[in-house]
Amino acid sequence: MNLKERFLRFMAGRYGSDQLSRFLSFLALALIVLNLFLRSGILWLLGVAALVLVHLRMFSRSYEKRRRENERYLQLKYKLTGGVRNWADRQKQRRDYVFFRCPACHAMLRVPRGKGRIRVTCRKCGNAFERKT
Numbered sequence: 714m715n716l717k718e719r720f721l722r723f724m725a726g727r728y729g730s731d732q733l734s735r736f737l738s739f740l741a742l743a744l745i746v747l748n749l750f751l752r753s754g755i756l757w758l759l760g761v762a763a764l765v766l767v768h769l770r771m772f773s774r775s776y777e778k779r780r781r782e783n784e785r786y787l788q789l790k791y792k793l794t795g796g797v798r799n800w801a802d803r804q805k806q807r808r809d810y811v812f813f814r815c816p817a818c819h820a821m822l823r824v825p826r827g828k829g830r831i832r833v834t835c836r837k838c839g840n841a842f843e844r845k846t
């Protein structure tokens with residue numbers, strides 16, 4: 714058996730890599746590099762802990778648990794980056810649109826700018842109110 718076959722046999726039934734692992738590897742690397750400059754024991758420890766976690770997850774046989782962890786990570790990431798993306802989107806549209814929240818359900822609403830006082834109906838909850846644009 715060559716090395717590659719041995720490795721494949723070893724990895725059979727194990728979880729392997731996913732987005733969370735890649736993120737943790739990156740985090741570990743960042744912490745360890747940062748530690749070269751700051752020389753803080755805590756950064757080093759966190760970096761090594763993240764690396765250990767990456768390998769524990771990779772070699773884990775609890776496929777379902779690892780998959781759920783990854784899903785939670787992706788959801789959180791989507792929430793965080795999605796918020797920033799939406800905000801950046803709004804900045805681009807600010808010239809033509811006014812953004813505000815529905816007073817009833819706090820959904821983000823968008824109406825064309827410069828239409829004077831208009832009646833807005835929330836597309837989420839149906840609440841109607843007047844708004845200057």
Ligand SMILES: [Zn+2]
Nearest residue numbers: 815818835838
């Ligand atoms: Zn509403």
